[in-house]
Amino acid sequence: MIRVLFTLLLVATPGLSQETVRVVNTEDRPLPFVLFRTENSENWVISDEFGMTELPREFSNNDSIIIERLGYVTIWTSYSELVEHSAIVMIPEPIHLAAIHITRPKNDNKNRGNIVSLPTIESTVTQSYKHYFSRVPGVSIKSYGGPGSVSTLSINGGSSSNAKILIDGFDLTNTQNGEMDLSQLPLPFIQSARIVTGGLGLHGSGSTDGVVYLEPWWNRTGLTVSAGSYGHSSIAGMLLMKESKRTARILAGIRRDGGDFPVEWKDRSFTRKNNDFYQEFVGFQYNHLFSGYSFLKILSLISDQERGVPGTVWAPSTARRNDRLMFTGATVGILRERQLLHLKLLSKSSDEHYQDPWYGIESKHKIKSHTISLSQEIDLDWDLLIKNIFKIQKDELNSSDAGNRSRTAGSNSFSLFYGFTDKLSVSGHNRIEVEQGASPVITWGGTIRYIPEVLALGKLVINMENGYRRPSFNELYWNPGGNPDLLPENNSTISGTITLNTTGWSEISFTGFYTHSKNLIQWLPYVYFWRPVNISSATRSGIKGLYKWELFSRKLTGSLSASHIISKNHQNGPQDGKPLRYVPEFSGYFQVNLHLGRWMLTGDIQHTGRILSNYDWPEDIYLPPVTTGNAGVTYTKDARHGTWKTTLSIENLANVQYQSMLGYPEMGRSLKLTQKWEQK
C-alpha cells in the first residue's frame, strides 16, 4: 500500500465545529467507516455513514494521525493539521485516471449541503437541548416548560414524529407515541449532533423531515458538577479505559431540579409547582478494533427519571411520572476492499408509570423493541456504489391505556450512488416495508449534487423523495381518542441547498423546501379529549439560511441563521387555508463566541415568531413572538493532573415569560455554574 504523506485534499473552509471532520472520495461521495488512528492504534475513531466524525480528545497536537480505508490511499497527517480543515478527500487505490483530478479551489465549501453539524454540547455552554438546537434554522423544540418536561424536536415545521433521532446510528423512537423524548437522554450522554435533511428515505417511517444524529460522549476520565437556579444540581463521572485497540467508557450521573418557578397568568402571579425532576443514569461504550479492518461497537444507556407533571398554567396538576429508558446497541463492521458489511442489533425498552392522585388516575406503559439490520455496501466501480439494508423490527406494547399490542415490520432498502465527475453525482434509493396486516409501503428518493464553480456558487444539492409515517400505537389505540381508522401519513418533499463559496473564514448556505402531506396525522380537540385525525392535504414550504464565520484564528466565531416557513392546512372545513399548528412562521438566531486565552465568552439571541397553537373562531389562538438571550463564560486551566474548566451560563437573560406550548410556561432567567475536571 502506498503511504502518501499529505495526500489530503485540504478543503480550506473551517468546520462548523473544529473537531468535526468529513471524509469523501474524489467523486464527493461520503466515505463511512474510515479509520482515524494514532500510530500505535491506542486512540482511534471511525467515521459514520455520512463519512463524518468528531476527533476524540485523546488525539493531541503532537500526534501523527493515520487515516485508512481499504481500497483507498492511506493518509498520514498531523492532528494539528487535521483540525484546521473540515473535509478530507481520499483517493482510490490503485489511482485511476478519474480520481487524479484533485484541483479544487482552496476555499471550496464542499461537503456540507444538507447536513448541519453542531458543535459539541460542552462548547456551547448550554443548559438544555432547547438552547442547543436553537442554532439550527428550521429546528424547534417543543417542551411543556420546566426542567423535567417532555421535550421533542421537530424540523421544518413538521411534527416531532417526522424527525428521526438516532444515537450512534440507533433509532430510539418510542413506537408507542412515535416520538423521542429528549429529556430521557442526559445531556452528558451526548457529545454533539448533526442534522441531515433530505435523502433520508432509507430510515423509513417518521424520517420525512430529517434525521438527527446524536454522537455519544467521548470524554476522558473526569468529573463534572453543577449547581444553579431553581434547585438545580448535577454530578456526572466519566471513566475511560484503554488497552491497545480496545476502549471502554463508563458514564454515570445524577441530576436534580427543584423546578418551581414564578409565572404570571391573567392578573395573577404565583409559583408554578410540581416541576421537579430527578434523573439517574449510567452509560457504557465499548469499541474494539480488530485486525483486518473489522470493529465492534457497543453502546448502552439506562436512564431513570422521576418528575412532577405540573399541568397547564391554568390547571396545575399534582400528577407524577416515573419513566425509564434502557437500550443496548451493538454494531459489527467488516471492511473489505470494495465491500462493507455492517450488522446492527438494538434492544430497547421504555417503562412509564403515571399517577394523578387527585383524579385517581394510574397508568402504566411498557414498550420493548428489538431491531436487527444488515447493511452491505459495495463499490462496483470507484464511481458507482450500491448499498442494501435489510431490517427487521419488533415492537411490543403493554399499556393500561392503549392495550397490549405488537407489531413486526421488515424492510429492505436499496440505494446507489454514481459520480459522473467530481462535480456531478447522483444518488437514489428505494425502500419497501412490509408489516403484519398492512399493505406494503414503497418509498423512493433521489439526490443530485452539483458543484458549479461559477461565481460564488459552491455546491448545489437537490433532493426529491417521498416518505411516510405509520400511526403510533397511541394514535391508533389510546383510550379515549385512539383512532384505529387512521391512515399512514404520506409526505413528498423537494428541497434544494446551495452553499456559497466565501473567503475562507465564513460559510453561507441557503435551503428551500416544499413538503406536501397526504393524510397528515394531527391531534385535535374532540368533545372532552383529543384525538388524532387525518388531514387530507397539507403543505409546508420554507427557506432557511445559515451564515457562520470564524475570524482572527478562530478567536471570534459566530453564526446567524433564520428560517421562514409557510404551512397550510388544505382540509375542507373551517381550517382550510390556515397554518398548521405549532409551526413557527419565522425564527432567527444570532450567536457570537470570543476566545481570549483561557477565557471563552459566548452570547446568543434567538427569536421565534408567532405560532398558531389552536384553531378557534372568530380568531385563532397564537403564541406571541418571543425573543430571548443567553450568555456564558468559561475559564479553562491546565494543571498537572488534568484540565479544569469553570463555566457560568445564564439562560433567558431578560427573564422573558413565554410558552412554546400553549399553557406551559417556560422558566425565567436561570444561572448555572459548572465545574469540570478532565484527566490529561
Next chain:
Amino acid sequence: MNSIKNSMMIMLILFVAAGCSILDDNSDGGNGNTNNKTVFILCEGEFGAPNASVWSIDLITDDHSGPLFWNADNPLGDTGQSLKIHDDKLYVVVNNSHSVEVLNLGSGSLEYEGSLYVPNASPRYLEIVEDKGYLTCWGLNGILVFDAGSLTILDTIGTGGWPEMILNTRWGLFVTVPMQSYSDYSDKVLLFDPVNMNSPVDSFSVVTGPVSLLPSENYIYVGSTYYDENYNTYNGLSRIDPVNGTVLKNDHGLTFGHQKSLIEFNGSIYRLMNSGLVKVAEDLSVEQGSGPLSLQGGYSAKVLESKLYIGLTDYNSPDTVAVYHNNFELDTLYQVKALPTDFGLYDPEL
C-alpha cells in the same frame, strides 16, 4: 312530519346563512349592553385550551355580542362549565381553570369584578342562596361555600363523591353525585337545608350517574349518564318526590346521543339528544323520534322567557344557538364559539 319540517328549516337557514351571512354572527367582542333583558350564553371551548367564552343576546334589540370581555390575549379560561346570574352579577364557572369569574352587570355594561380561584377543585355548578355561593367541586369531593359578594371562601361540605348539578328549590338544595371516585359511579342525589349545610337532610337513590336536575311543580327530575370501560354510554331518568321521599327510576340502558339537559316546555318534560328533543313519558321512558324537534348536534337546552334555547355543536367553532318559539317554530340562529353549554337570563328590573 313536524320534525322533518323543522330540520329542513334549520338546514335551509344554515345553508342560506353560510352563503349570505345573514346569520347573526356579530362577534364584536364588545362588553355588551345590559340595560335590557339579556340572555347570556356560555361556550365551553375546547378542553385543554383557554377559549371558553360568554356571548349575549339583547332580548329587546336582538343584538348579539361576543365573545364578551375576554379574548385570546385575556382568556376567560379552559372549559366553561356553567353560569349563574344573581343580584346583578354574572358568575362563570370555568372547570379546567379552576375558577369562578365574576362580572358586574348592574352598570349598563359588563365589568369585570373579580375571580375566585379554587386550585385543583374542578368546579362544576353554582347556586347562590342569600349571598352564599355553593359551588360543587369534583376535586374537593364536596361543595365549596363562599361569600358571593367578597368572594371569600367560608366552608367546604363533603358529599362523599364528585358532586355535579346543584339546584335550589323550595324543598332545599338538591345535589347530584354521579361519581364516587374516578372509576366508581354513584347513584345518589343529596338534599341539603341551606340553613344548616353540615350534612344532607335526605339522600335519594336514582339511576346510576345522576348529572342533571329539573324542578317541576311536584317533582325533581334527574337525568343520569354513565359509561362502561369502552366508553359506551348508558342513560336513565329518575323522578324524586321530595314530599314522600319516593323515587321512580327508568334505566334506559345502552343508548346513544343523550345529552344531560332536561327541560320542561309547554307542560311536557323533554330530554335533549344529539338528534333532537325526546318526550319523557309518565313512566320516564323515552321514545326516539317522539319529540317535536329534529336537530343535528344538540348539546344543551334551556327554557328562558318562554323560548327554547338549544346549543348545537359539531365540536368546532363556530357553533350555533337556535332559539325556538313555544310552538317549536324556529326564531333565530346565533353563531357562537365551540360548545354552547349553558344559558342564563339577566333582567335589570329584578
